[in-house]
Amino acid sequence: ETGVTQTPRHLVMGMTNKKSLKCEQHLGHNAMYWYKQSAKKPLELMFVYNFKEQTENNSVPSRFSPECPNSSHLFLHLHTLQPEDSALYLCASSLRGLSYEQYFGPGTRLTVT
Amino acid sequence: TQLLEQSPQFLSIQEGENLTVYCNSSSVFSSLQWYRQEPGEGPVLLVTVVTGGEVKKLKRLTFQFGDARKDSSLHITAAQPGDTGLYLCAGARGETSGSRLTFGEGTQLTVNP
Numbered sequence: 492e493t494g495v496t497q498t499p500r501h502l503v504m505g506m507t508n509k510k511s512l513k514c515e516q517h518l519g520h521n522a523m524y525w526y527k528q529s530a531k532k533p534l535e536l537m538f539v540y541n542f543k544e545q546t547e548n549n550s551v552p553s554r555f556s557p558e559c560p561n562s563s564h565l566f567l568h569l570h571t572l573q574p575e576d577s578a579l580y581l582c583a584s585s586l587r588g589l590s591y592e593q594y595f596g597p598g599t600r601l602t603v604t
Numbered sequence: 605t606q607l608l609e610q611s612p613q614f615l616s617i618q619e620g621e622n623l624t625v626y627c628n629s630s631s632v633f634s635s636l637q638w639y640r641q642e643p644g645e646g647p648v649l650l651v652t653v654v655t656g657g658e659v660k661k662l663k664r665l666t667f668q669f670g671d672a673r674k675d676s677s678l679h680i681t682a683a684q685p686g687d688t689g690l691y692l693c694a695g696a697r698g699e700t701s702g703s704r705l706t707f708g709e710g711t712q713l714t715v716n717p
């Protein structure tokens with residue numbers, strides 16, 4: 492595997508379900524990010540981890556819970572989501588937190604029913 | 605407040621035509637990046653420009669950063685169907701917020717054969 496991978500690629504969940512999104516980067520980077528991409532909106536930064544420490548939480552509702560066990564893996568735990576949370580969730584990584592060049596995974600297309 | 609405005613939002617052209625898309629802001633950025641995103645995939649980094657007035661070329665793509673580092677343009681010569689995609693610009697502002705990129709809404713380009 493190379494680059495940034497995300498699983499699953501597609502997820503349909505009910506509002507009462509609990510699920511997790513997984514991201515893995517094989518680039519030797521130290522910073523990882525979660526973004527939300529909705530139709531007709533700019534990418535929204537959700538969380539930033541730099542050397543496994545969360546450095547930014549962009550006012551994200553608590554129904555989204557990130558976890559970064561090491562510099563190569565990032566999870567987004569989901570519970571009691573709302574239909575408006577349906578979107579493409581993108582993971583990205585960069586060499587370090589101050590590096591502007593971010594490399595994205597293919598995303599997880601999430602549909603909340 | 606929309607910090608980065610991209611225009612046009614949609615562009616449909618014939619193969620072989622030239623085009624320019626724009627990324628404008630009232631804010632100064634320390635660097636600016638262009639990404640291309642294809643359906644079902646994450647954004648792929650095309651280029652980073654750092655110096656005001658900088659011009660970078662990537663085959664048929666020419667990127668320019670404005671002198672005041674507030675705007676950028678992407679010019680494609682002799683567009684091909686493979687250029688179809690969502691073109692995103694993203695600006696970074698200063699080292700203290702170096703981990704945060706501000707994205708525009710994107711320009712959806714369709715090149716018809």
